[in-house]
Structures are given as structure tokens and as C-alpha cells.
Amino acid sequence: MKKHNCLKAVLIAFATMFIAGCSKNNDKTLILWTDNVEFASYVELFNASQDEVNIATVYKSELIDSLPARKGEKSPDLIAGSYLGYGMDKHLFSSLRSLFSKSLLSEEDFYADLLNSGKNGKNQYLIPVSFNLGTLVFDINNKEIIDQNTTTVTFQQLKAYSEKFNIQTKENIYTKMAFAPQWNPEFLYLVLVSKGISFDLHGDTIKYNVPLLESCCDFLIDWTNTINTSCNDERDFAFKYLYTPFNKQVLQQKSLFAYTSSKELLSLSEEQLDKVDFLWFSENDKSPVLEDMVMMGIYKKSKNKHNAQKFITWFMNKESQEEMIKRRISMKLDTNTFGIANGFSSLISVNEHVLPIYYKCLLAKIPSSSFPQAPKAYPANWKIVKKEIICPFLRDSIAEKQDSQIISRTYSDWINQNKEE
Numbered sequence: 001m002k003k004h005n006c007l008k009a010v011l012i013a014f015a016t017m018f019i020a021g022c023s024k025n026n027d028k029t030l031i032l033w034t035d036n037v038e039f040a041s042y043v044e045l046f047n048a049s050q051d052e053v054n055i056a057t058v059y060k061s062e063l064i065d066s067l068p069a070r071k072g073e074k075s076p077d078l079i080a081g082s083y084l085g086y087g088m089d090k091h092l093f094s095s096l097r098s099l100f101s102k103s104l105l106s107e108e109d110f111y112a113d114l115l116n117s118g119k120n121g122k123n124q125y126l127i128p129v130s131f132n133l134g135t136l137v138f139d140i141n142n143k144e145i146i147d148q149n150t151t152t153v154t155f156q157q158l159k160a161y162s163e164k165f166n167i168q169t170k171e172n173i174y175t176k177m178a179f180a181p182q183w184n185p186e187f188l189y190l191v192l193v194s195k196g197i198s199f200d201l202h203g204d205t206i207k208y209n210v211p212l213l214e215s216c217c218d219f220l221i222d223w224t225n226t227i228n229t230s231c232n233d234e235r236d237f238a239f240k241y242l243y244t245p246f247n248k249q250v251l252q253q254k255s256l257f258a259y260t261s262s263k264e265l266l267s268l269s270e271e272q273l274d275k276v277d278f279l280w281f282s283e284n285d286k287s288p289v290l291e292d293m294v295m296m297g298i299y300k301k302s303k304n305k306h307n308a309q310k311f312i313t314w315f316m317n318k319e320s321q322e323e324m325i326k327r328r329i330s331m332k333l334d335t336n337t338f339g340i341a342n343g344f345s346s347l348i349s350v351n352e353h354v355l356p357i358y359y360k361c362l363l364a365k366i367p368s369s370s371f372p373q374a375p376k377a378y379p380a381n382w383k384i385v386k387k388e389i390i391c392p393f394l395r396d397s398i399a400e401k402q403d404s405q406i407i408s409r410t411y412s413d414w415i416n417q418n419k420e421e
Helices: 002-020 039-049 097-101 112-116 140-145 155-165 185-194 210-227 231-241 246-251 305-315 318-331 348-353 382-399 406-420
Strands: 029-034 054-059 078-082 127-131 134-139 174-176 200-202 205-207 258-261 276-281 294-298
Touching (some): 029 039, 029 305, 039 305, 039 318, 078 305, 097 305, 112 127, 134 140, 134 185, 134 246, 140 155, 140 276, 155 210, 174 231, 185 210, 185 382, 205 406, 210 382, 246 258, 246 276, 305 318, 318 348
Parallel strands (some): 029 054, 029 078
Antiparallel strands (some): 078 294, 127 294, 134 276, 200 205
């Protein structure tokens, strides 16, 4: 965290100096807004690769909420970061269809579902940059319990593995418990997404499929009661044993699986990765992409759209992205990030042919082209809504079935409280 905060400070300072000293030839000067600090390195590499276009990088922690630019503030030309899909409904981006119609980019190079998530109607407004998947980590010494013919794990498989692994004393106290959904709020939410549940936020109201949500809660309750006896047993076990980082949890041999994201897993050192193995979460041969998927687009008010396209064309190239990865690793810019913009690349060829060179654990484990399922576009405050309203509701539902309308009432109260503040 300290390293990232330092990078943010440097990025802001550099951008300020760059903009102040820019040439008066505005046709060659572009501004890129981002909430991903790695773009500072990418922009530096791009600027050094040619002398036609210069880009300054400006860090914006709340990227989508920073638009449109405030009065007196230099507007961006390019925007790259997470939660940008919501901006398509606000008409913040220019169409990128010409990049494909002129064969500057090819749709076949991308994961189809991710690319389609950047479309509104027939127009492409956003290009996916990187993504992450839900991951179940386990100790390599437990490989014999896991099916070795697959790189994925489903709900039913998790249940089956748990039944083999769980151990209780004569007093019905668990000394080993494989896994429980409530141990990780993000996995709880992953269950919900995999069941096809989404939310629509309008003002102080939140809409969702009530019967489907209730069915999801029943599924979680049944999992707990059938596999792990009770909600209290799961919580007692977590209190006793699951107080360490996810990789160390499974190395204790007390639990079989720990849930994390691909970016958290692949930010571990090689020595740490050598001790664990992992499976991608999957349901119906799909894996929900985590919501912080990074995308990139051209700001609608940009006066440098042609030059902005040059950066996107350069960026969405296998050779360019390999240079980005090599540069970060060789210069040790940040050892706590993974791949492109801290995730898998949206370019299939980069994942299949480049990443396994630098991340040996990905050999034979790269997601297939049809595997990632794009997330729904939510506003930036969805992160807080999910953390403070959705996940607590799901966790409480495992202990005692809740009225599904609680989410709607809690959300309305939360919105009104924030208005007052």
C-alpha cells in the first residue's frame, strides 16, 4: 500500500509539471486520466517509442465521478480505469468503431464478452484492458483430493471436496473444515452473480429479482447446513483458524480452500506460489469477471481524438504489452502487481503466449476465450453498496433467513443519510 501511495503522489506531481511545461502545439499533447498507477509506466514507454504524440498521466482516485472536468481544469483526452462502463450511459465517451472498421484493431483478438461489454448499441465506446477472476487456492499437498483433469471448480465440486476433507471430533467440533462461502464476502457476492442476480440503482431505490435472491439465500443456507452443520460452526472455525493471509490459511492444513482474486494470488512471490495450487471458479462453463475490470476510452470532449487513437492502437498490441510486462519486471517498478494493469490482458494472445513466460504457474491454466463473463456496469459507489449492504445481507441470511426487502430499505436509508451529510 505504501508503495502504491508513493506512486500516486509521483504520478500527480509529474502530471502537474508535464502539463505546465507542455508545448503550445496542443495537437501533440494528450491528457490521460486514470485510477490505475501502472499507466504512468505505460505512458512513459509510449512516449519513448515515438516522437509524434506526448501524453501526460493524471491520477484520479474516483475516476468516473471526476467527469466532466471541473471549471478551469484541463479536460482529459483518454480515460483508463475501473467502473467505466457506467459512463457509457452518461455519454462520456467517443465511438471507437473506426478502430475496428479500419482494421487498426481486430475483434478476434479480444475476449468476445468483454469486448461486447464496451458497446452501446452498435458502437464500441470502451476497450477492455484487463480483468481478474475468482480463484480457489489450496495447498499442493492436498492435490490428491482435487480432480487433476480440470483447472476450474464449481459449487457442486466445492461441496464434494468439502465432504471428503471435513473432520469433526466426538464432541462434534470441527478440526478441519474445507470451505464456507461466508468466510469471504467477495465469494458470497460471486454466488449471487453466478445465480444471475443483478441490481439496478435509480436515485434512492434499488431494484432486483426478489424470488431469485431468495432462491440464492436458500442455496447458501442449504450449503452451510448440509456441508458444515451450521452457521455458528463455520464462524467458530474461522475465528480459531482463519486469521492469516489466504495462502497461509490453506498451508495450516485446517481448511482446504481459500478464496481470493487472480491479481491477489499472482502478486505472491514465486516462493509462495510454489507452495500452493489453484482453480478458477466456474459455473456453467463461465467465470464471472470481477467488477473492477479495467477499460479505456476517448473522452467525448477531446480535441485530439486522432492522436488518442494512436495510443489505444499501440496499447492494444501483443508486442507493446510484452514490453510493458518486461519493463516492470526488469525495473522492479512494483512487485505487488500482476500482468497488464494488475490483471489478465484483454488480448487473448498475451495471456496464452506471454504471461506464462513470466508466471510459470499459469502454464496450461490460461482461461479459454469463451470463459470470462463480463460484469454488469455499476456506478463507482457500488463498491460501498456491495460492502455495506449486499454482502452483510447475504451473511446474515446464512444465520437466519432475512426479508429480501431489507436490501431495498437499507439502500434507501443509506442514500438519504449520505444526502444529509
